[in-house]
Amino acid sequence: MNINRRSFLSFVIGGAAGTTLSPLPWKMQDDSAIWSQNWPWIPVPKIGEVNYTHSTCTLCPGHCGITVRKIDDRAVKIEGMKGHPVNDGGICILGLSGLQLLYGPSRVKTPLRREGKRGEGKWKKISWDAAISEIAYRLADLRSKGQSHTLGFISGSEQGTITALSERFMTAYGSRNFLQTPSMDDSYAMVLNLMQGVDALAGFDFEHTDFVLSFGSGIIEGWGSPVRMFRANSRWRTTGGKVVQIEPRLSNTAAKSDKWIPINPGTEADLAFGLAHVIIKQSLYDKDFIDNYSSGFDHWKKRMLDEYRPDKVAKTTGIDNSTIISLARNFARSSRPLAICGRGQGKMPGSSGEFMAVHALNALVGSINRKGGVWAVSRPGYIDWPVVKIDKAAAKGLQQRRVDGAGDKKYPQSRSLLNRFFKMIHSKEISPIQALLVSDANPLYTLPDSKVIKEVFDKIPFVASFSSFMDETAANADLILPNHIYLERYEDVPGVTGLQKPIVGLSRPAVKPQFNTKHVGDVIIGLAKQLGKGTADAFAWENYENCLEQTMGKMWKTLIEAGFWTDPNFKAPKWDEILGSPSGKFAFLNNNTPTDYQYRPVKLEGEPASFPLTLIPYDSMRLANGFIGDPPFVIKTVEDTVLKKKDSFVEINPKTARAYSLSEGNYATLTTPKGSARVRIHMFDGIMPGTVAIPSGLGHTAYDKFLSGKGVNVNELIGSVEDPVSGLNAVWGIRAKLNKT
């Protein structure tokens, strides 16, 4: 066939006509249109009946009421509980993300036994029977060798039935080494103990104060119960309450305060004493309180007047003489002044001297146990179980001292010293702790000097974690017995950190346990029963739920109906009511500590010659830094001047940056006596020259891909310093240097 003009045209025209008439192109166009609007891989959430569960959030000690919105048996949203005394409908960023923890990839889905080396990430799935038998076997072995005191237990909280069950287990088993994750609550409890002679927690009547003098407390950064503090802060904005923020860095709290006074880091106590000097000198103190309810004032007054003249304090703190004087006047002349401390979120304890200095300021103006002041809040007393019958093996173990030395001669008032616990083990060749159980805590990440903590873990022959998540501690354990998370379990939640009124919340299952997990309460009861008569007798309950219901007694009904319980008969304390010291008075200088005890600033590690900068950590609501890490939603909100890809930024004053020829976005090595890290530079005019800051909450090595490997963990760069009075860690920073890379 030869192609001529005629055949070519008929082919083209015929083809065009054929194509036009054929349904194929139209069909294909239609199909592609339909195809491009169909995304079978995009989930279509199922509809169903909407229902709600009221519960209590335990992701932080703020203990807000939450309402979980569900579609059938799926939890779809967590909202703040309306009418709840703590948060009344509001909720924080972490609480909102709870469902990502519930359904997220970092959950431990079944009991796991380590296969490879510690921390290698090789696990074997085992049954619950096998897991509990394995722990029971280990513990029975120790006990039979007379080594029961070498068992350690680290708990995340200090109160509630889970903590009480754990502590009871330790007693029945025969070990005193029961420890809790420390926080500023411990430092405040120490102060109340030393100055007021009471065993109580500190509560603050923020709802009625009109002048808050904050020594670095992140009022809107997560200090205390976050939502409650946010509400209080907003109320001050409308009622005219004043906030003065003292800290070296322009934090969010400083920016929102009425006055930000930058201070040389670590000299906060000096300022408090300087203010006291002015208040005393100008006779602005509360004479009624000082004359009738305090002791040791004359002695203390003399020391203040002699040693803390404002001009001298001005030199130490870097704050003008005149600013100190006017601040002292404004504070003392307010009708309900309140001074608070505990840096950032207060996740770390601090120097007892500093806490006492700030508390003494409150006493000077009479803000103790009165409206708008600091209240001593009794610990909840509803757990009233029969005393444990101690068997022979336990009695032997209980005669041994605690490894951390809490309650001993050196630190008689302390209850638990987690930093010292690790330090003591580190200093011994053979670990005095042969087995360690960890519940609701992540010491490998949250404690400063992580390198030492890691070395200690390597020394302890057996570590078991009850964590619901693959956190750093769980990842380095030998056995993981995953607990239900707070949305799947019952638990009493007593107290709210910093709240002046007694309250008990109830955590209850919003959904069925999603994985093969078990309530830690049931694990402890089961373990005790398996270990033999001596321990089993102390645990008469069938299971945890049964124990909880019995323990709560009359409160149970209210808890089930309302989701929380408050004391209807609660009355605000009065000065003379809660001062439990032998003299019945507030002690300016106390007799329990050496009488010549005098405040000395915490000495930071590192010599200024080789480490010219001061490194401080800072806290942010958008970075969870406790035993819970940031869920994906929360890490998503972190600014790109804090975290960019995998790099953390260090905040530095432009003036300081210029001195080191650093500019925005540069890479640099941040070195401290404890270690070094690669960081990027973020120039921030809000930070004092010579000081640099990095956020806490980053640098996780465990959890999921959304969090792991992002940024630097500040705890790897800072160490710990033992407070001379409490033995708690008092460190707030470290000396550092920056080198451009």
Add this chain to the structure above:
Amino acid sequence: MEHEKKYGMVIDLDKCTGCGACMVACMAENNVPFKEDESNKLDSITWMRVYKLTNGKAFPEADICYIPRPCMHCEADHGHSPCVSVCPVTATDYSLRTGIVSQIYSRCIGCRYCMVACPYHARYFNWWDPVWPSDMEKYLSPDVSPRMRGVVEKCSFCFHRYQLAMDKAYLEKRRVLKENEYQTACAQACPADAITFGDLNNPEHTVQQLVRPDRKHGGRTKNPRAFRLLERLGTNPKIYYLSSREWIRRAGDNYLKKENKTLSGRST
């Protein structure tokens, strides 16, 4: 006859703590996805985004302020919001009934004209299909359809909540919603009570009382503490901000140095 509503929001920057709860409340409510790395803020989908402002002064005069930025639901003149005017397929529209600028994902062809037109960067493009790891699909809400690759999305003032509230009202033979019946997820969650939401046309609603909008002048506020973002563009946003600090109010628009007053300041 149903009266014409104009939903709007007032955000008190004196109260806003920059905590980011509004951002997450929004993501959780609206099935907003997330990726492994969200530090490139240009492709990080945040219907509500909290920006940080600085006053540019040196230590110790430095000051910062956070400013949450949802969709402004611009009214412009005759309801011609910048994004609505340019959409070739009417995937986004201005509702004269509620004052809400809608976004219909299945209509969107992904041309992103609206993103160019929006002066507030309130619109986000889905460069990838959303992926929820392991069991996280379980928490997706059926009230909002998850979006697919290739479409634009933005803040809807939680329109599904409006629909649910209206359904309930109709069943109860009502045509008017009470203020607390329809609240956006961010306003509901805000732990600092900084966000107020309601009908700017309804004198009983707090937003109206806070803003006192001048209806003849595109809703310009009569409150000297209040301002809107890029007021002079004439987009007439329905998000109002309150601040007692002058530098923050000035940061809301591009003022010349010699102009010593802000627009809202002048209207007093």
